[in-house]
Amino acid sequence: MFLKSIDASSHVKNAAYLCEAIEEVIDEVGEENVVQVVTDNAASYVAAGKLLMERHPKIFWSPCAAHCLDxxxxxxxxxxxxxxxxxxxxxxxxxxxxxxxxxxxxxxxxxxxxxxxxxxxxxxxxxxxxxxxxxxxxxxxxxxxxxxxxxxxxxxxxxxxxxxxxxxxxxxxxxxxxxxxxxxxPLVVLLRVVDGEKPAMGYIYEGMDRAKEAIRSIYAGVEDKYRPIWDIIDRRWHNQLHRPIHAAAYYLNPSFRFRVDFKADEEVLSGLYSIVQRMVTDTTATLLEMDAFNNASGAIFASQLCKEGRTKLQPGRKF
Structure with missing residues (x-):
């Protein structure tokens, strides 16, 4: 839903001002209800995002995925x-x-x-x-x-x-x-996903991998052909878009986590652990919950209803 707009025409839109403006909204919503702040890629917003994460240890900043893909x-x-x-x-x-x-x-x-x-x-x-x-x-x-x-x-x-x-x-x-x-x-398809109405966080990491593999397949694996396109994608992905929260969201998305071709490499696990460490206070309980999730065990994760919902529901959506 739309919350508010701010007339900032009389202000210098530097990192400090932008951070304060965002913090006002966070205070209104309640910091405990905010996980992520998304902005465009302008230098002042990037600096504001970093400042925001310093002031609010449990909130994450990310650049707009649609803007990066564009x-x-x-x-x-x-x-x-x-x-x-x-x-x-x-x-x-x-x-x-x-x-x-x-x-x-x-x-x-x-x-x-x-x-x-x-x-x-x-x-x-x-x-x-x-x-x-x-x-x-x-x-x-x-x-x-x-x-x-x-x-x-x-x-x-x-x-x-x-x-x-x-x-x-x-x-x-x-x-x-x-x-x-x-x-x-492949990039336009992913752009439709991230620019749609459904939450896309759990699909960005896998989506970028799929897009790159699709492009390599188009050129039948000939590196001289696909590499210039990959270099463009990697430059924006690594320098702007990619954040640990994307890797964690990929890991915690049941539609990917329980596939036979699921890969939890060092980048994915590092992203997951950094997010968990930043967000939770009771790490022991969280580790037990993660173990139950990984093994699809316990009253919830082992249930047939939960297993059927892995690919049918958005991550985090309850029956």
Whole structure:
């Protein structure tokens, strides 16, 4: 739910001020009811988050996952071959949507399917538009050889001929277009998860691993192909997004914890233990509870109802 907004136009939005503003809300809600504070990645917010964790030992700060994923897509969009393809796609859409007659002709051929697709975030829109163009590829090619187009005044304009050249440029446009859509789809899917209404904390860590593995699979494991994309993802993940709370949430998510391919490596366990140490006072009781959880034992974790709910309910959701 929405709690409040603050008019900060007359203040210098440095770390100290932002921390105090957030603390006011924490006091209103009750510190015992706050686990995590999420902000964007601006330097002042990062500094405010660190200051907040120093003052409140049981509260965690994390950067916005959707913002970080959007920045990953932005960085991928800066790669030379990706940028060129996206610019050509934008020119196609701009030309069609800026001319009512051309737009009308397009809709006749695509069955009212639109090309310009609003995304979850700014940069996701670019890749969703590429996906829409791919779906309409055959229709667009029929359109630009059809009588409605060839008899129009736009067919002889420089801009119109440039668009036609692009539409029929298989190796220069459509092949890289398909590759970009494949490569970015795993990140866009994860972006939908973290930007949705359901709590996503328990899925970010695993989601990033899955996205990277999907990208490696697209390139059949050829490192020279997938490594530039991985480097972009890792740079944002390790320097901005990843926090111990993500690893702990992965470990404590029953839908992952009880799968046969579950992996609790050093990073995951380190994240889990640092979170537990920070949050709980009775470590003995907590260790016993964790043991029951790991072994699916006791009255709750061993019950059939609990086992069936591992993949059907959100982590932390009660029957």
């Amino acid at each position: 920045l990953m897509l932005e960085d991928i969009g800066k790669l030379g071959w990706v940028k060129e393809c996206v610019e050509r796609a934008k020119n196609i859409c701009k030309f069609i949507y800026n001319h009512a007659l051309v737009l009308s002709i397009m809709r006749q051929y695509t069955g009212e399917r639109e090309l310009a697709r609003p995304g979850i975030t700014r940069f996701a829109s670019n890749f969703l538009t590429l996906k829409s163009l791919l779906k309409s590829k055959a229709s667009l090619r029929r359109m630009f050889v059809g009588e409605e187009w060839t008899s129009s005044s736009y067919a002889t304009t420089t801009a119109g001929m440039d668009v036609v050249d692009c539409i029929f440029d298989e190796p220069g446009f459509w092949i890289p277009c398909a590759e970009i859509v494949q490569v970015t789809e």
